[in-house]
Amino acid sequence: MTDDIKKLKAAFKQQPHISPRKAAKKVAIEQAMAAFDEKNLRGHQGTGLGTRLKDTAIAAYETLIGRRPMRLNPALVGGASLSVMLVAALSASYIQTRDWNDPFDSKQPVVPKISKDNLIDGVSGQKPSSKAKDQSEVATLKRELDDDARQAALPAPVAELQTQPQPTAPVAAPQVSIGAPAQNLARKQKKMSRGAGHRSESRVRTLKIRPDGTVVARAPVFPDSPPPGTYVDQGRDQFETVAPNPVKLTSETPVSTFSIDVDTASYSFMRSSLNRNVLPQKNAVRVEELINYFPYDYAKPDSKSVPFKANVSVYPSPWNADRKLMHIGIAGFDVKETEKPHSNLVFLLDTSGSMNAPNKLPLVVNSMKLLLETLRPDDTVAIVTYAGNAGTALEPTQVKDKTKILAALNKLNSRGSTAGAEGIRQAYELAQQSFRKDGVNRVILATDGDFNVGITDRNELKSFVERKRKTGVFLSVLGFGRGNYNDALMQTLAQNGNGNAAYIDTLNEARKVLVEEASSTLFPIAKDVKIQVEFNPYTVSEYRLIGYETRMLKRQDFNNDKVDAGDIGAGHRVTAIYEITPKGSKSPSVDMLRYGTSTKKVTTGKTDEYGFLKIRYTLPSDTKSKLITTPVNSGSEFASIKAAPVEARFSTAVAAFGQMLKGGQYTGSYNYDDVIALAQSSKGQDEFGYRAEFINLVRLAKSAPAMDTLKTPR
Numbered sequence: 001m002t003d004d005i006k007k008l009k010a011a012f013k014q015q016p017h018i019s020p021r022k023a024a025k026k027v028a029i030e031q032a033m034a035a036f037d038e039k040n041l042r043g044h045q046g047t048g049l050g051t052r053l054k055d056t057a058i059a060a061y062e063t064l065i066g067r068r069p070m071r072l073n074p075a076l077v078g079g080a081s082l083s084v085m086l087v088a089a090l091s092a093s094y095i096q097t098r099d100w101n102d103p104f105d106s107k108q109p110v111v112p113k114i115s116k117d118n119l120i121d122g123v124s125g126q127k128p129s130s131k132a133k134d135q136s137e138v139a140t141l142k143r144e145l146d147d148d149a150r151q152a153a154l155p156a157p158v159a160e161l162q163t164q165p166q167p168t169a170p171v172a173a174p175q176v177s178i179g180a181p182a183q184n185l186a187r188k189q190k191k192m193s194r195g196a197g198h199r200s201e202s203r204v205r206t207l208k209i210r211p212d213g214t215v216v217a218r219a220p221v222f223p224d225s226p227p228p229g230t231y232v233d234q235g236r237d238q239f240e241t242v243a244p245n246p247v248k249l250t251s252e253t254p255v256s257t258f259s260i261d262v263d264t265a266s267y268s269f270m271r272s273s274l275n276r277n278v279l280p281q282k283n284a285v286r287v288e289e290l291i292n293y294f295p296y297d298y299a300k301p302d303s304k305s306v307p308f309k310a311n312v313s314v315y316p317s318p319w320n321a322d323r324k325l326m327h328i329g330i331a332g333f334d335v336k337e338t339e340k341p342h343s344n345l346v347f348l349l350d351t352s353g354s355m356n357a358p359n360k361l362p363l364v365v366n367s368m369k370l371l372l373e374t375l376r377p378d379d380t381v382a383i384v385t386y387a388g389n390a391g392t393a394l395e396p397t398q399v400k401d402k403t404k405i406l407a408a409l410n411k412l413n414s415r416g417s418t419a420g421a422e423g424i425r426q427a428y429e430l431a432q433q434s435f436r437k438d439g440v441n442r443v444i445l446a447t448d449g450d451f452n453v454g455i456t457d458r459n460e461l462k463s464f465v466e467r468k469r470k471t472g473v474f475l476s477v478l479g480f481g482r483g484n485y486n487d488a489l490m491q492t493l494a495q496n497g498n499g500n501a502a503y504i505d506t507l508n509e510a511r512k513v514l515v516e517e518a519s520s521t522l523f524p525i526a527k528d529v530k531i532q533v534e535f536n537p538y539t540v541s542e543y544r545l546i547g548y549e550t551r552m553l554k555r556q557d558f559n560n561d562k563v564d565a566g567d568i569g570a571g572h573r574v575t576a577i578y579e580i581t582p583k584g585s586k587s588p589s590v591d592m593l594r595y596g597t598s599t600k601k602v603t604t605g606k607t608d609e610y611g612f613l614k615i616r617y618t619l620p621s622d623t624k625s626k627l628i629t630t631p632v633n634s635g636s637e638f639a640s641i642k643a644a645p646v647e648a649r650f651s652t653a654v655a656a657f658g659q660m661l662k663g664g665q666y667t668g669s670y671n672y673d674d675v676i677a678l679a680q681s682s683k684g685q686d687e688f689g690y691r692a693e694f695i696n697l698v699r700l701a702k703s704a705p706a707m708d709t710l711k712t713p714r
Contacts, residue, residue: 236483236484236485237281237284237482237483237484237485237486237487238449238485238486238487238488238489239281239283239284239487239488240283240487240488240491240550241283242283242549242550243549244549244659244662244665244666245544245545245546245547245548245549245552246544247542247543247544247581247589247590247666248542248543248544249541249542249590250535250536250537250540250541250542250543251537251541254534254535254536254537255532255533255534255535255555256532256533256535256543256545256578257530257531257532257552257553257554257555257557257558258530258531258545258548258551258552258553258576259529259530259531259548259551259552259553259564259565259566260330260529260530260531260551260565260566260568260574261288261289261292261548261551261566261574262292262500262520262566262567262568262569262572262574263286263289263292263491263494263500263501263502264289264292264293264500264501264502264503264513265289265479265487265490265491265501265502265503266284266285266286266289266290266503267289267290267293267503268293268502268503268504268505268509269284269479269485269487269503269505270284270285270290270661270697271505271693271697272482272503272505273704274697274700274701274704275697275700276708277700277704277705278704278705278706278707278708279661279701279704279705279706280661282661282662282663284487285658285661285662286547286549286550286658287546287547287655287658287659287662288546288547288548288551288575288576289547290547290654290655290657290658291546291547291575291577291651291654291655291658292573292574292575293654293690294650294651294654294690294691294694295573295688295690296329296331296573296575296647296650296651297647297684298311298329298330298331298573298647299311299331300331300332300333300334301331301332301333303333304333304335304525306628307332307333307525307526307568307617307619308330308331308332308333308526308529308568308615308617308628309330309331310328310329310330310613310615310628310630311328311329311330311331311645312326312327312328312329312613312630312632312636313326313327313329313636313637313638313644313645313648314326314327314580314610314632314636314637314638315327315637315638315639315640315641315643315644315648316639316640316641317579317641318641318652318656318670318674318678319656319666319667319668319669319670319674320579320587320666320668322581322585322586322587323579323580323581323582323585324579324580324581324582325577325578325579325580325648325652326533326543326577326578326579326580326610326611326632327575327577327644327648327651327652328531328533328575328576328577328578328613329573329574329575329647329648329651330568330573330574330575330576330615331573332520332525332526332568332569332570332571332572332573332574333525333570333571334519334570334571335519335523335525335570335571340519340523340570341436341438341439341440341523342376342378342379342436342438342439342440343375343376343379343380343436343439343440343442343522344379344380344396344431344434344435344436344439344440344441344442345375345379345380345381345382345431345440345442345443345444345522346381346382346383346384346427346428346430346431346442346443346444347368347381347382347383347384347444347446348384348385348386348423348424348427348443348444348445348446348447349361349364349365349368349383349384349385349386349393349412349446349447350364350385350386350387350418350420350423350445350446350447350448351385351386351387351412351413351414351415351416352386352387352388352414352415352416352417352418353387353414353415353416353417354414354418354448354481354484355414355447355448355480355481356414356415357481359480359481359482359505360414360448360480360481361412361413361414361480363480363504363506363507363510364446364478364480364504365409365410365412366507366510367446367478367504367507367510367514368409368446369406369409370507370510370511370514370515371444371514371515371518372399372402372405372406373515374514374515374518375399376399377398377399377400378398378399378400379398379399380396380397380398380399380434381394381396381397381398381399381405382394382395382396382397382430382431382434383405383408383409384423384426384427384430385412385423386418386419386420386422386423386426387414387415387416387417387418387419388416388417388419389419389422390419390422390423390425390426391426392426392430393408393411393412394408395430396430396433396434418447420447420449421460421461421464423445424443424445424461424464424465424475424493425464427443427445428443428468428471428473431443431473432471432473435471435472435473440474440522440523440524441472441473441474442473442474442475442476442499442522443473443474443475443476443497444476444478445475445476445477445478445490445493446478446480446504447477447478447479447480447490448479448480448481448484448485448486449479449484449485449486449487449489449490458488458489458492461489461492461493462492462493462496465493465496465497466496466497466564468497469496469497469498469564474497474498474499474524474567475493475494475497475498475499476494476497476499476500476501476502476521477490477493477494477497477499477500477501477502478501478502478503478504478513479501479502479503479504480503480504485503487503491550495550495551495564495566496564498524498527498564498567499567500521500567500569502521512688516688517569517572519569519570519571520568520569520570520571520572521569522569523569523570524567524568524569524570524620525568525569525570525572525619525620526567526568526617526618526619526620527565527567527568527617527618527619527620528561528563528564528565528566528567528616528617528618528625529565529566529567529568529574529615529616529617530553530557530558530563530565530566530615530616530617531576531613531614531615532555532558532613532614532616533578533611533612533613533614533632534611534612534614535580535610535611536606536609536610536611536612537583538583538606538607539582539583539607539608539609539610540580540581540582540583540610540611541581541582541583541584541585541588542580542581542588542589542590543578543579543580543581544578544579544580544589544666545576545577545578546576546577546578546579546655546658546659547576547577547655547658548576551566553565558614558616559616561618561623561624561625568617575651577651577652577655579666580610608633608634609631609632609633609634610632610633611631611632612629612630612631612632613629613630613631613632614627614628614629614630615627615628615629615630616628641678642681646682646684647682647684649678649681649682650678650679650682650683650684650691652678653675653678653679653682654679654694656670656674656675656678657672657675657694657698657701660672660675661701672698672699672701672702673702675698676695676698676699679691679694679695679698680695683695
C-alpha cells in the first residue's frame, strides 16, 4: 500500500499543477445531492455533520479523479475510489432525515426540480395536456436535460415561464468546464429553443461558451424582444402596396369620390416602429389614418336627424407657396349615454402559437377586460377562440356576470396553428343566436392576422363578411404584435365587414380605442358614408387628395346605395385634405396642352367657389341614403396658414409627416423640423397628450434608420 502511494505521488509530481475550479466543484456537489434527494425524498439524508462529511468525501473524490494520471491508470483509480467509498460509508452512519428543499435552511441551496408534473404553461398557468405530442416531447427533453445537466455539472434548466416577466434578484451564473455531457446538453437545449412541436415552446436556459472553454447557463436574450419562450418573428408583416394619389386636372376629371375612413391602425403601427428606433415601411403608412387618429374640436350637428356637419377651410399650403389646401372636417352627432343601444358582442380571439408574446395574447386579454368595463350589465358577451381549430370558450353571458367572463378570459393560452376563417364563421353564428334587433351586434376580432389553416385567401374571406354584414352583424378588427402582422388581411375584413380597424401596441392604445372612443367604435350613427367633391375648373386647375388611396370610389358609386362605404360612430370626427392648384398658378404640376382644351363656362355667381362638397350617408336602420351638400367658397378662405383654424393646422402637420414617411413625393423641401414647428404652434389643449406624443415621434423619425436590425439569439 505504501509503494502504491509513493507511485501515486511521483505520478502527480510529473504533471503540471491543476487547481480544481471551486465553482465547478460546488455545482457538481449540489447537483449530486439534488439528484440523491429527488430519488430518496423520504429517506435519511443526514444532519449538518453528515452533510459536511459527505461534501468532504465528494471533494476528495473530485480532486483525485480529476487528475489525468488517475484517469489513465485503472489501479490508481480503484485504490482512490476505495478510499473515498470508505470515508462515505463512515459518514453515512451519522446521516439522519432532512428536507433538502427546505427554503429556511440557509446552508443548502434550493435547486429547482424539473419533471413532467411541474411543467407549467407560460400563458394559461396550467399543466399542459399529456395527450399533446409537442408537450410530450418537451417533457422528454426536459428529463434528458436534467440528467445531462448533472453530468456536465450545470444548473438544471428552469421550467417555468411567466407571461409577464417578474423582477428577480440577480444570480451569478457559475462557470464550469465544458465536456461531452455539456456539449450534449447544449445541443438539446438548442433543440428546445427551436421548439418541440412549435416555436412557442422554448422554455429553457441556453448555454454561452466563453473563449476560455467555460460555459455559462443563462436565459436566451434577444435585443428589444419578448421574454424567452414567446413567439418571435421578423420581416413577415404584410401591407398592401398602393401608390399615392396622383395630381388630376380639373378640366379632365373634375369630380373626386371616396369612402370615409375612421381606421387608426396605421398610426399605431407607425408609432410602434419609431419607438423601436426604425422607420415604418412605406406601405404601412396610410396618411388618412395618421390624420384621423386625433380627436378634433369641430363644430357638431344640432340633431340626430342630420348626423353630420361639415367644417371647410382653404389656406396656403405650407410646403408649396403656389398651392392651397382644402381642409374638410366632419363631426358626427354624439349619442347620450342613456340613448346608447344595447350591445351583443362576440370576442373572437386568436389563441394560436404565434400569439405567444406579451404584446399579443396577454395584451388581448387585458384589452378585452378594459372594454368589459364600458358595457352595461344587461349587455351580452361571448368568446370564441381559434388556433388549430375553433371553439366557443364562453356562451353569450350578461355583463353583470362579470366573474364568469373574466374567468374565461384568464384561462386562455396560446398554441397551435391558426384557423382564423373557421373562428370567424363560428363567431358570426354565435352573434346571430343572440341577435338584438334594436341593438349593436358586433364581432370583435383580435389577432395578428397570421391565418394559415382553412380559408386563407383574402377574396374568399372578403366575400364571406360582405354577405354576413347584411344580417346586421358588423365586424371590427384589432391587430396585435409585430413580425408577422397581416395588415392587408385585417383591412380587407374591417372595410367589408362594416367595421373599423385599429392596431393595439400598448394598453394605453387599448384604452383609447375601447374606452375613450368606445362610442365611436361600437355605436354607429351612419353607414356607407361617402364624400364627393366637384371642383370648379374656373378657379382650380389641379387637385390631389392626400391619402384615402384604398378608399377611392368611382363617380357613379356615389349614388349607388348598393356600394359599400365607411361607417361613422357616435361623436366621431373625420378629416380629409385636398391640395389644389389655383387657376393661373405659376408652377402647375401638369403642363398645359399644346392644342388647348375647352373649359366649361361657369355661370355668374359661382366664380368665387372652389368646389362643391357632397356627403351621402345611410342611417343604421334605413336602406335608402340621404344627402348633405356644402359649397366651398371664398368665405371659407384664410390668407395665411397662421390664420387658419388650430385643428386644420395640426392636421396639416400630420399630413405632411405622413407624406414624408412615404417618400415626400409632393412635399418638396419641407422637413421634420418644419413639421415640429407647425405642430407645436397648433397643439392646442391636448387633453390626453396625443399631440405632444406625435411631436416626439417626429423627433424620433429624424434619426431612425430605414431598416430594423436582425434579431438573433445571443
